[in-house]
Amino acid sequence: MSIFVRYIHKDTVIHRLSPLTKIFFLGAIWVTSFLTYHPYTLAVLIAFNIGLWLLARVPYLWARFKIILLTVSVVTLMWTLFFGFFHRNIGENPHYLFSYGDLHFSLEGMTFGIMMTLKVLSIVTIIPIIMWTSPLSKFMAALSKIKVPYMFVFILSTAFRFMPLIDTTFSEIVDSQKLRGHDIDSMDIFTKIMKGYVPIAVPLSLSLLRGSEDLQVAIETRAYGAPVVRTFVEEITLKKRDYIAIIVTLALVAGIMWYSIITGTTNPMGLQTAIVYK
Amino acid sequence: MLDKGEVLAVGSPREVLSRTDLLAKTTVRPPPVTTLAKEAVRKLGLNEKEVGLLPTTLEEAKTFFSKLGRVAEILPRPGAKAKRRKPSAEPILEVRNLNYTYAGPPPVRALRNVNLKIYGGEFIGIIGQNGAGKTTLVKNLTGLYKPTEGQVLFEGKDTKEISLGELARQVGLVLQNPDSQIFNTTVEEEVAFAPKAIGCPKEEIEERVDHALELVAWEKSRAIYPPLLSFGDRRIVAVASVLALDPKVLILDEPTTAQDHKGRYRLMDLSKKLNEEGKTIIAISHDMDIIYKYTDRTIVLGQGDLLLDDTTPKVFEQTEILKKTYIEPPQEVQLRQMLGEG
Numbered sequence: 001m002s003i004f005v006r007y008i009h010k011d012t013v014i015h016r017l018s019p020l021t022k023i024f025f026l027g028a029i030w031v032t033s034f035l036t037y038h039p040y041t042l043a044v045l046i047a048f049n050i051g052l053w054l055l056a057r058v059p060y061l062w063a064r065f066k067i068i069l070l071t072v073s074v075v076t077l078m079w080t081l082f083f084g085f086f087h088r089n090i091g092e093n094p095h096y097l098f099s100y101g102d103l104h105f106s107l108e109g110m111t112f113g114i115m116m117t118l119k120v121l122s123i124v125t126i127i128p129i130i131m132w133t134s135p136l137s138k139f140m141a142a143l144s145k146i147k148v149p150y151m152f153v154f155i156l157s158t159a160f161r162f163m164p165l166i167d168t169t170f171s172e173i174v175d176s177q178k179l180r181g182h183d184i185d186s187m188d189i190f191t192k193i194m195k196g197y198v199p200i201a202v203p204l205s206l207s208l209l210r211g212s213e214d215l216q217v218a219i220e221t222r223a224y225g226a227p228v229v230r231t232f233v234e235e236i237t238l239k240k241r242d243y244i245a246i247i248v249t250l251a252l253v254a255g256i257m258w259y260s261i262i263t264g265t266t267n268p269m270g271l272q273t274a275i276v277y278k
Numbered sequence: 279m280l281d282k283g284e285v286l287a288v289g290s291p292r293e294v295l296s297r298t299d300l301l302a303k304t305t306v307r308p309p310p311v312t313t314l315a316k317e318a319v320r321k322l323g324l325n326e327k328e329v330g331l332l333p334t335t336l337e338e339a340k341t342f343f344s345k346l347g348r349v350a351e352i353l354p355r356p357g358a359k360a361k362r363r364k365p366s367a368e369p370i371l372e373v374r375n376l377n378y379t380y381a382g383p384p385p386v387r388a389l390r391n392v393n394l395k396i397y398g399g400e401f402i403g404i405i406g407q408n409g410a411g412k413t414t415l416v417k418n419l420t421g422l423y424k425p426t427e428g429q430v431l432f433e434g435k436d437t438k439e440i441s442l443g444e445l446a447r448q449v450g451l452v453l454q455n456p457d458s459q460i461f462n463t464t465v466e467e468e469v470a471f472a473p474k475a476i477g478c479p480k481e482e483i484e485e486r487v488d489h490a491l492e493l494v495a496w497e498k499s500r501a502i503y504p505p506l507l508s509f510g511d512r513r514i515v516a517v518a519s520v521l522a523l524d525p526k527v528l529i530l531d532e533p534t535t536a537q538d539h540k541g542r543y544r545l546m547d548l549s550k551k552l553n554e555e556g557k558t559i560i561a562i563s564h565d566m567d568i569i570y571k572y573t574d575r576t577i578v579l580g581q582g583d584l585l586l587d588d589t590t591p592k593v594f595e596q597t598e599i600l601k602k603t604y605i606e607p608p609q610e611v612q613l614r615q616m617l618g619e620g
Contacts, residue, residue, distance in 0.1 A: 177475075181523065
């Protein structure tokens with residue numbers, strides 16, 4: 001997971017944007033993704049996010065996107081099956097594609113499942129762009145600038161910093177236990193649940209507890225929590241390019257919302273009208 | 279210098295570190311050149327008070343030994359070790375054109391065209407700078423990683439055809455951090471974990487635990503709660519838990535990390551004992567004095583390439599190649615080279 005939070009040192013137009021603008025991207029995409037239910041508009045939002053990846057010249061773009069796709073595909077499969085069989089909001093004359101006993105798999109439910117996956121993809125693919133293109137110190141300063149309490153900023157940045165450590169520790173523990181004949185990868189799901197995770201979870205928790213104790217000592221010796229007005233080395237200002245980026249994003253959001261309103265896809269039922277009953 | 283909460287000595291580093299008799303009462307080890315100087319004084323029958331402060335750095339040692347003269351006589355001969363068992367005729371592990379690349383992104387090539395033969399009963403050291411590929415190599419030897427290209431053979435069989443559990447019984451690896459494996463509430467349960475995982479019957483598990491604890495001389499400490507132990511002791515528990523699988527090859531990744539003098543030597547002395555009993559030992563270390571003292575053969579890696587593979591004394595003669603991977607020979611070897619006795 002740490003490849004999604006590690007800063008990529010480059011000098012691109014996205015890197016040069018203020019972290020505040022990127023936080024704005026995040027907010028705009030998230031709000032729009034929640035409000036629109038049309039697969040086309042969601043696809044446009046995903047394309048916008050990937051466009052940002054391309055502009056930021058993110059290396060191994062396809063490999064990174066594939067990791068997200070693989071994770072999301074599991075969710076897609078589960079949701080498509082779940083909503084296909086159990087989605088209630090399917091109108092009076094549902095289109096059943098096939099049946100399994102008393103269970104009917106509806107086209108409406110399947111469409112809803114796919115749309116939900118696209119929603120998740122558009123929400124997820126915007127997140128790493130902030131961490132890839134802004135150093136953590138700048139991101140922290142930007143959050144403070146918008147008056148996010150420092151305690152929260154600190155917790156968030158620590159979580160990001162800990163992620164690579166958790167990744168490494170987790171792999172080390174899995175390797176260590178494999179070397180003692182405990183191969184979790186080759187276990188079936190029931191064995192995994194019954195006895196697979198304990199030898200991994202216990203050392204991981206203990207190791208993270210030790211790490212957090214060290215962190216506590218390290219921050220307390222550097223006067224964490226001292227009652228002072230905090231200042232930041234990083235200066236966070238908006239430049240012309242930031243305003244242009246914000247206007248472009250606002251135009252995109254407005255276009256998407258206009259299209260969603262005219263197609264009636266600002267609610268789940270509108271999705272069925274626009275796609276299934278067309 | 280502090281010991282058991284008391285100030286034992288105060289002075290310049292040389293004043294403190296040259297007091298070898300005082301250091302012997304603690305777990306602090308004098309620098310190797312200091313020990314050599316002390317030994318030379320003893321051999322030549324000199325009066326310690328007249329000799330003054332013993333050297334603690336290479337430069338000081340050069341002056342000290344030049345003054346003493348008869349260097350060839352008083353310095354130990356290179357590679358003068360007790361004779362070990364003869365290695366097996368056939369290799370126990372063989373590495374053929376091994377290439378290993380971490381998938382990434384970005385992909386990182388960690389090993390390039392490595393060829394090796396490891397014989398049963400050998401005591402081998404693997405050295406190299408951080409990121410040289412040492413841990414990747416041993417993870418390939420244990421089957422934890424499968425070669426991207428090339429082959430790793432255990433007793434002639436490709437490790438790709440042997441399951442990880444099966445190979446773990448034959449090639450044991452103790453990773454750097456014992457805390458990445460300890461999760462049981464007693465030492466005994468921790469040591470029993472591996473035999474249980476490979477499906478041994480109850481009586482066999484008990485036998486294996488008893489034997490492993492006996493090897494590390496921990497028979498009386500089986501009920502201790504492992505997280506309460508010191509780092510060095512937790513490493514011993516980790517070693518015992520791998521020994522419970524009774525592997526033919528035991529690999530130790532950085533056995534001397536984060537331990538005092540006593541802890542480092544305890545683990546290496548144990549490895550030596552196991553080697554004398556017939557096990558093949560491979561130790562990765564950044565501690566050149568330890569490698570020099572214990573191993574018969576040393577493999578040097580640098581940025582994924584195999585730079586040297588020879589007897590340990592011969593490897594440490596190759597100072598130019600060692601420099602490529604940021605390694606300095608042990609102080610004893612450097613001193614001999616400075617005095618023109620290399």
